[in-house]
């Protein structure tokens with residue numbers, strides 16, 4: 001596995017590459033969720049590139065940027081063992097200059113749900129993803145459906161800016177008890193870890209109601225809120241896959257989304273129904 005930290009060095013290295021490239025952007029502290037993206041890329045493309053970059057621009061001042069978990073050595077091993085060809089490990093000063101061109105998230109889809117409480121978050125996400133895609137020029141780029149709004153906005157960016165990369169969404173990997181894997185799960189105390197199970201329980205409840213043909217969005221949200229009640233709820237929402245508000249679940253075209261705070265940790269999850 002080759003490790004490269006300079007964007008222009010990576011661009012130069014890939015300049016005459018004719019093989020297909022699969023790209024998995026991450027912020028490190030890799031877990032089975034990230035590994036499933038890497039494996040999917042390994043199965044579908046000839047060269048697999050993973051980036052590890054904790055993007056300062058997607059954190060607001062009061063968020064966990066400075067204490068975001070860093071596991072460089074373990075991450076490098078995981079990449080090696082997962083068959084990654086190139087690990088791209090840039091510094092912030094290699095990615096950002098001082099007088100920056102940046103992207104703005106769209107006014108509607110970028111400022112609902114997570115974008116409502118984190119208004120600069122998706123500007124930072126789209127800007128860094130655009131930079132990374134321009135550096136790597138992948139055939140396919142892999143993103144988790146767990147970050148459904150991010151996945152939706154990246155698809156929108158690629159479509160609206162006429163970019164040629166294919167964006168692939170990968171299913172959420174969970175612990176055996178239902179908690180979606182996240183690098184932030186390490187922040188949870190034992191008690192918070194138990195409380196966090198309310199998130200997947202509320203999503204499973206939504207799934208069960210929908211199977212019983214209870215499709216009224218307000219009814220389902222109410223039931224979910226009862227389960228989540230002791231936690232600080234940022235949102236419980238059911239949208240169609242274009243992220244539009246619906247009154248009735250459209251089976252096969254809906255996403256049930258939750259974001260809560262457990263202790264001091266924001267956790268989000270969703271199911272696609």
Ligand code: AMP
Nearest residue numbers: 026027028033143144147171172173181
């Ligand atoms: P992050 O390092 O948290 O920025 O995540 C990097 C990529 O891994 C993103 O596309 C995430 O959506 C994806 N990802 C994170 N957690 C999971 C998970 N539990 N299952 C599948 N993909 C995930």
